[in-house]
Amino acid sequence: MANTRIRTAALGVTTAAALLALTACSSSGTTTASSTASSAATASSSDAGSASASASAAITGKLTVFAAASLKKTFTQFGKEFEAAHPGTTVTFNFGGSDTLAASIVSGAPADVFASASTATMTTVTKANDNAAAPVNFARNSLEIAVVPGNPKGITTLQQLSSSSVKVALCAKTVPCGAAAVKALAAAKVTVTPVTYEQDVTSALTKVELKEVDAALVYRTDVQGAKGKVLGVDFAAAQQAVTSYPIAPLTHSSNSAAAQAFTAFVLSAPAQQELAAAGFQAP
Amino acid sequence: MTGRDLISSAPSRRGRPWRRRRAGAVPVVLLLPAVLGLAFLVLPLVGLLVRAPWSGMAGLLGDGTVWPALRLSLITATAATAVSLVLGVPLAWLLARTDFPGRTLLRTLVTVPLVMPPVVGGVALLLVFGRNGLVGRWLDSAFGITLPFTTAGVVVAEAFVAMPFLVLSVEGALRGADSRYEEAAATLGASRFTAFRRVTLPLVAPGIAAGSVLAWARALGEFGATITFAGNFPGTTQTMPLAVYLALQEDPATAIALSLVLLVVSVLVLVGLRGRWTGGPA
Numbered sequence: 001m002a003n004t005r006i007r008t009a010a011l012g013v014t015t016a017a018a019l020l021a022l023t024a025c026s027s028s029g030t031t032t033a034s035s036t037a038s039s040a041a042t043a044s045s046s047d048a049g050s051a052s053a054s055a056s057a058a059i060t061g062k063l064t065v066f067a068a069a070s071l072k073k074t075f076t077q078f079g080k081e082f083e084a085a086h087p088g089t090t091v092t093f094n095f096g097g098s099d100t101l102a103a104s105i106v107s108g109a110p111a112d113v114f115a116s117a118s119t120a121t122m123t124t125v126t127k128a129n130d131n132a133a134a135p136v137n138f139a140r141n142s143l144e145i146a147v148v149p150g151n152p153k154g155i156t157t158l159q160q161l162s163s164s165s166v167k168v169a170l171c172a173k174t175v176p177c178g179a180a181a182v183k184a185l186a187a188a189k190v191t192v193t194p195v196t197y198e199q200d201v202t203s204a205l206t207k208v209e210l211k212e213v214d215a216a217l218v219y220r221t222d223v224q225g226a227k228g229k230v231l232g233v234d235f236a237a238a239q240q241a242v243t244s245y246p247i248a249p250l251t252h253s254s255n256s257a258a259a260q261a262f263t264a265f266v267l268s269a270p271a272q273q274e275l276a277a278a279g280f281q282a283p
Numbered sequence: 284m285t286g287r288d289l290i291s292s293a294p295s296r297r298g299r300p301w302r303r304r305r306a307g308a309v310p311v312v313l314l315l316p317a318v319l320g321l322a323f324l325v326l327p328l329v330g331l332l333v334r335a336p337w338s339g340m341a342g343l344l345g346d347g348t349v350w351p352a353l354r355l356s357l358i359t360a361t362a363a364t365a366v367s368l369v370l371g372v373p374l375a376w377l378l379a380r381t382d383f384p385g386r387t388l389l390r391t392l393v394t395v396p397l398v399m400p401p402v403v404g405g406v407a408l409l410l411v412f413g414r415n416g417l418v419g420r421w422l423d424s425a426f427g428i429t430l431p432f433t434t435a436g437v438v439v440a441e442a443f444v445a446m447p448f449l450v451l452s453v454e455g456a457l458r459g460a461d462s463r464y465e466e467a468a469a470t471l472g473a474s475r476f477t478a479f480r481r482v483t484l485p486l487v488a489p490g491i492a493a494g495s496v497l498a499w500a501r502a503l504g505e506f507g508a509t510i511t512f513a514g515n516f517p518g519t520t521q522t523m524p525l526a527v528y529l530a531l532q533e534d535p536a537t538a539i540a541l542s543l544v545l546l547v548v549s550v551l552v553l554v555g556l557r558g559r560w561t562g563g564p565a
Contacts, residue, residue, distance in 0.1 A: 097532065099532040099533070100532065103531075103535070167432070169514070172515065172529050172532070174529050174530070174532040174533035175532055194516070195431075195432040195514060195516060196432050196513075196514025196515050196516050196520065197514075197515045197516060197517075197521075197529075198510075198514070198515065199510055199515065199528065199529065199532075203510070203511070206406075207514070210409055210410075210413055210415065211413075211414060211415045212409060212413050212414050212415070212431050212432075
């Protein structure tokens with residue numbers, strides 16, 4: 001009988017384990033900007049934003065926006081303003097890595113608008129004929145060296161990151177911030193051996209915030225968004241690796257009027273001012 | 284006896300008239316959900332196999348990321364299992380065989396890593412074992428040891444998520460084992476440790492084996508805690524699941540190829556171990 005028990009346990013475990021081996025989890029946060037009375041305050045400022053006044057009467061219902069993780073703060077605010085400007089609309093966001101989002105859209109995820117952190121990922125969507133209109137660049141972002149507050153290692157140049165006494169986190173080359181880092185380092189002719197290639201820009205920033213690394217190459221907007229938990233150091237070669245952010249309404253949208261209006265809203269002057277305030281550069 | 288027959292519809296028993304030993308047909312209420320359950324578990328694997336880029340497989344696997352990652356995965360998962368065994372078996376014994384206030388709470392705490400999202404586990408590990416962590420700061424200043432971004436860090440992350448599987452399996456086995464054998468050993472003059480070593484351990488060996496396999500498998504597939512705590516650097520901390528995830532960002536075909544390699548290797552190892560433990564034909 002003992003033998004039977006072992007056999008049963010071992011077989012069950014073998015099957016379970018084979019499946020377990022493949023569980024790699026990833027998540028992309030989904031947030032809903034609820035239209036509440038509190039957002040009424042911002043409504044007046046966004047009136048000008050709803051420039052597409054001719055269509056505004058028809059705009060209602062649910063709108064799902066897939067946006068790059070670096071846009072989280074600004075776009076969550078845009079969502080509230082858009083809802084206030086168009087009563088009856090509910091804007092839901094799915095923030096994540098642009099590559100992941102593009103892959104979901106191509107696989108048929110129910111998205112109405114895609115705002116990406118790279119032209120390449122937008123091209124993935126364009127190639128699959130998922131764009132309703134040609135993508136338009138609405139912002140640009142450049143890299144900065146994020147260092148621990150007080151800058152204990154005294155980092156002022158990109159060259160210092162190649163020192164072996166400085167622990168550096170870079171984004172993996174497969175994600176936009178990593179691709180930008182490769183470009184910037186190549187432009188500056190600096191070779192950096194990081195301790196880690198992070199899966200996205202937020203993880204790289206977190207490593208600096210937790211002081212596990214001395215420096216990381218992240219976007220200027222991330223440094224600004226970290227509100228003093230990290231310090232940003234500008235470097236000249238950053239201008240050689242500026243990332244463009246394209247936005248486009250999607251073909252399979254179930255609410256294309258709202259999708260077009262939201263895209264127009266992001267390109268409007270007030271929205272552009274907010275993007276600039278968050279550290280983005282004009283497109 | 285029925286359990287045994289169900290398991291071993293294997294070649295050696297094919298000749299047996301199995302139907303005769305069943306009282307009637309398998310009830311549909313059991314068969315239908317069972318088949319659905321099996322399909323649900325197996326179909327994703329079929330999907331991987333179907334969509335695998337078979338023609339370009341050699342090229343995808345030959346780009347130099349696979350073997351370092353696979354090697355690292357196998358080494359770290361095995362080390363994490365060893366750590367889990369050394370610390371987990373005594374912990375399971377403590378939970379099953381001793382009585383002290385707060386034991387139920389302690390048992391619940393042991394299962395916390397099971398319910399905690401692994402990424403959260405990784406952050407928690409950073410807060411404790413990181414360069415500025417509660418323990419890590421002291422490790423750094425006293426011994427110059429920093430765990431994040433090292434292979435040892437991968438083992439720590441994997442052991443953290445895998446150990447509960449082992450503890451729960453062994454604890455279950457201990458509760459199921461008859462404690463009168465230990466009492467008999469004690470009356471014959473064995474110390475509590477001798478009784479544990481000579482009587483209890485052999486008695487619960489199957490439970491320990493099953494727990495080790497579960498822990499090993501969990502460690503092999505570990506992603507969230509590893510990438511958060513140990514980071515991702517080829518050859519040092521980039522295990523197979525990390526390589527798969529990052530490949531998925533760029534080229535799904537490579538990710539599928541890598542997944543298949545991990546799957547095949549883990550199944551081979553598990554089947555091999557199973558044959559050894561049961562002592563019979565696997």
